[in-house]
């Protein structure tokens with residue numbers, strides 16, 4: 001925690017549009033959509049109004065035994081939007097809980113399924129995955145920096161190697177290593193399906209791993225095999241959902257319908273904590289029965305389905321349609337690629353990874369062998385300090401510079417985000433030289 005004591009952290013007092021304003025009046029462009037969740041900017045009239053209107057009715061009661069109109073309307077809107085077959089919605093309040101809920105549902109489902117109960121006690125998940133910070137979601141995660149110390153607290157999983165290849169193990173070509181990863185995924189499913197309660201994956205892009213992008217067709221292959229071996233597919237779209245990869249949900253790009261869809265971050269326009277876990281009639285039906293049969297899913301967070309958050313989410317979905325944001329995201333995607341292209345040849349840029357408006361620029365000490373900078377150089381952090389001086393807030397993942405603009409950000413402002421990022425990378429590297 002020492003770094004937090006040693007550094008002057010801006011204290012943000014206001015937000016206007018896509019800018020953050022600190023208590024000293026400094027303005028910064030919000031280049032990471034306030035940690036990947038803001039959708040349309042700050043103080044957005046339509047979202048503010050929807051929350052105020054709901055505030056005039058009730059701020060919160062409970063969804064344990066009751067419901068509320070915004071929660072019901074939002075459930076319907078999410079089901080209408082989601083891949084086919086996802087007809088049931090379970091609310092919670094963060095990405096971690098959305099995943100936690102899916103894991104527990106999948107685990108319980110196999111013990112209660114009408115086709116005959118099975119004891120399936122482990123999960124397949126991706127190496128370097130991030131699904132949240134609660135103990136269950138950490139168990140299906142694989143980022144050693146965040147997760148390593150909790151080893152003894154976690155349940156057992158089977159890790160599938162992430163199919164990415166900036167650095168390949170000895171003896172592999174890039175293509176060869178990617179093929180190896182796909183073959184391993186296939187082998188692990190075939191060997192372990194009888195003990196696996198679910199396959200957990202961030203579709204297309206592993207965000208916290210450093211915006212790591214899976215090869216085209218990977219998700220589809222996972223779906224084919226999990227379907228063949230009757231393994232529920234748990235798609236964690238907490239980061240990739242709501243347009244960020246260029247389709248409304250990332251699963252759509254490979255025409256995949258998962259058995260669970262976990263949503264949070266962008267769901268409420270980045271205004272209030274809200275999450276949803278969607279699932280199928282098939283899974284839901286395993287939880288039906290008389291109370292004494294004990295099929296109930298005993299899980300519910302106090303602020304689950306909060307009406308203010310649901311009202312914000314409904315307003316956000318409406319704005320998304322009205323402003324035709326998917327088309328705008330297409331333009332944002334092209335602009336980012338064009339603006340960052342000159343960096344590709346930079347001797348300290350190992351790789352620029354982009355899927356839609358999710359971007360990771362990986363800095364390296366040397367492109368020869370893709371050697372990292374020494375950790376204590378904190379290169380990623382240095383770049384964000386340079387960016388801050390130039391009026392841009394970004395946050396790195398190690399030495400990966402992340403850009404995650406809001407889907408509603410206008411193109412001229414997004415161009416500025418890219419320009420400042422390029423300048424800041426150059427400035428930080430010059431300081432080091």
Ligand SMILES: *Cc1c(COP(=O)(O)O)cnc(C)c1O
Nearest residue numbers: 094095096130131132207238239
């Ligand atoms: C951020 C994130 C989470 C965790 O969400 P919280 O709301 O921070 O608990 C889970 N999965 C993915 C893919 C994420 O990016």
